[in-house]
Amino acid sequence: MQLGLPRLIKPLDCYFFLLLHVGTNDIAKNNLEQIIADSVVLARRIKEFGVQVVSRSSSLLKEKAQAGTIKSWKLPPVVDYSFCKFRDGFRSRNGLVHVKNPHLDSMDENVLYHLNLGSKTHNLPVMFGEFVCVGGSPNRMKAFAQLMHKELGCERDGKDLKDICAGTDWYSVYKVGPVLSISHGMGISSISIMLHELIKLLHHAKCCDVTIIRIGTSGGLGIDPGTVVITDIAVDSFFKAWFEQVILDNIVVRSTELDKDLVEELLNCNKEIHDFPTLIGYTMCTYDFYEGRLDGALCSFSNEKKLAYLRRAYDAGVRNIEMESTVFAAICGLCGLKAAVVCVALFNQLELDQIKAPHEVLVEYQRRSQHLISLFIKKRLGLYNQMELLDNAFFLNN
Known part of the structure; x- marks a missing residue:
């Protein structure tokens, strides 16, 4: 053998x-x-x-x-x-981030081009912590960093937070205490590039017991707008729990199962808020924002065919649709990162295709998933109390 x-x-x-x-x-x-x-x-x-x-x-x-x-x-x-147990995936026994690439050890320096960082030019071990939160928009992730700055009671004004990757226009990175807030752009390709460089960064920084959470927006499926969906399993357009990718001339298929304990922990956090609906469900990942919609520049199907497909998706357990979850779950799982996807639904795709809610309503919806994750982090750090929950509930409603 x-x-x-x-x-x-x-x-x-x-x-x-x-x-x-x-x-x-x-x-x-x-x-x-x-x-x-x-x-x-x-x-x-x-x-x-x-x-x-x-x-x-x-x-x-x-x-x-x-x-x-x-x-x-x-x-x-x-x-x-x-x-x-299977759900522990490839998480190393000492909690370090596991990079499955034997070629990296032979490199004199690892340049993280899109983050404007390098293993020789920056002191990575002192720069990064144990919580990583990623989301599409640079402005949204800066807002989340400012929220964490306030929630963690950091000194000085959070409005002047420095973008660690200001030397590049690809991604934005903010650090507040043990929390890293990073934008990843839109779509599978954009988040994939960011994840490769982020995980190499965490590896070189010798970060331990890292938890990574994607905080995003999505289209809901059979749920009310403003509902926060904690992803159980990310699925593709055929409702299969895998991410399929072409590498060289091979088709590689990888699992998209997320950490079950982390999912339950996040749901339990929401039970203490009682301020907005939250549920666990499958998240379907597509390759394009207009895929399966009637309002794109191209469309070759009827409304009836679209609705029939979306109802099959709902029956399969899908509760929201976005564009990054499968590759996020696959890469994080392979590298031993405990990962979760938490997205708020901006509208119900069984009822309409376009987002028509007023801007202020959409901003409030986006705060919901951010607030849930901030509570989760504070509980992990032992920094929250029940009175603060009441104050935050007032903040969300005003």
């Missing part, structure tokens, strides 16, 4: 689950010392590929131990097997 691993596992591939089966015949024929020796060699070989291992000792091996045939059935510490 150890000789065959290089043919089975490619260094640049990503595996959600790797099953290695060692037959009971080997256990029945070999002594404990040989079994341990083989396990040690196999574990070391697997580690070279960065694969997380879930191991269960054979019941036959346990029976031998209980019968006194062998002294112990436990594998030695050097094998370093550990029990884990």
Whole structure:
């Protein structure tokens, strides 16, 4: 098996689950010392590929131990097997951000071009913290940074927050205490570029136990405008929980499941606010703002066909539609980041295609998801109390 691993596992591939089966015949024929020796060699070989291992000792091996045939059935510490659950994904055991690219270590410097940062030109470990919040609009993410500045009780005026990436016009980055607020633009391509550079940044900064949340807007599906949707699973236009991407001349498919515990934690935060409707549902990710709508420059289907499709989406569990969630979930999952998507619905796409609410109403809607995330962060940091919730509720309603 150890000789065959290089043919089975490619260094640049990503595996959600790797099953290695060692037959009971080997256990029945070999002594404990040989079994341990083989396990040690196999574990070391697997580690070279960065694969997380879930191991269960054979019941036959346990029976031998209980019968006194062998002294112990436990594998030695050097094998370093550990029990884990699927939802923990590729999160490393020390909480560090995991970059699955063997070529990065050989680079003298890693230039993060679109963020105007570099591993040699900037002291990254002192620049970044444990909470990363991303959203499409630079102005919206600056507003969120200012909100966190106020909520965390930071000194000086939050209006003068500095854009860390002011030397580039691609993305905006603001840091408030342990919180990083970053814009990612619109669409899969834009957020994908930002995520690659952000995750490399977090890796070089040696950040631990990072939580990353996309705060955005969306079109609702069968829900009232202003409802905040916490994404359970991001799905594509066929309602499948995967992100499909062409890399070189291969089609690579990656899971889009998000961290279940984080989803429940966010929902529980909202239960303490009682100020706007919040629910958990599937989020459908599209490639274009006008995809599946009647108001684009191009349209080849009827309103009846559109509504039939959207009803199928609703029946499949979809509650909102946006343009970034699948690639966000896929990349964060592969790199061991606990991730969530929290988007407010600006309108119900089963009723209309265009956003017609007044500007001040839309601004208030956008505050809702930001307020939920600010409460989540404050609870994580132990900085919130019930009286503040009442004050914030007044702020949202005025």
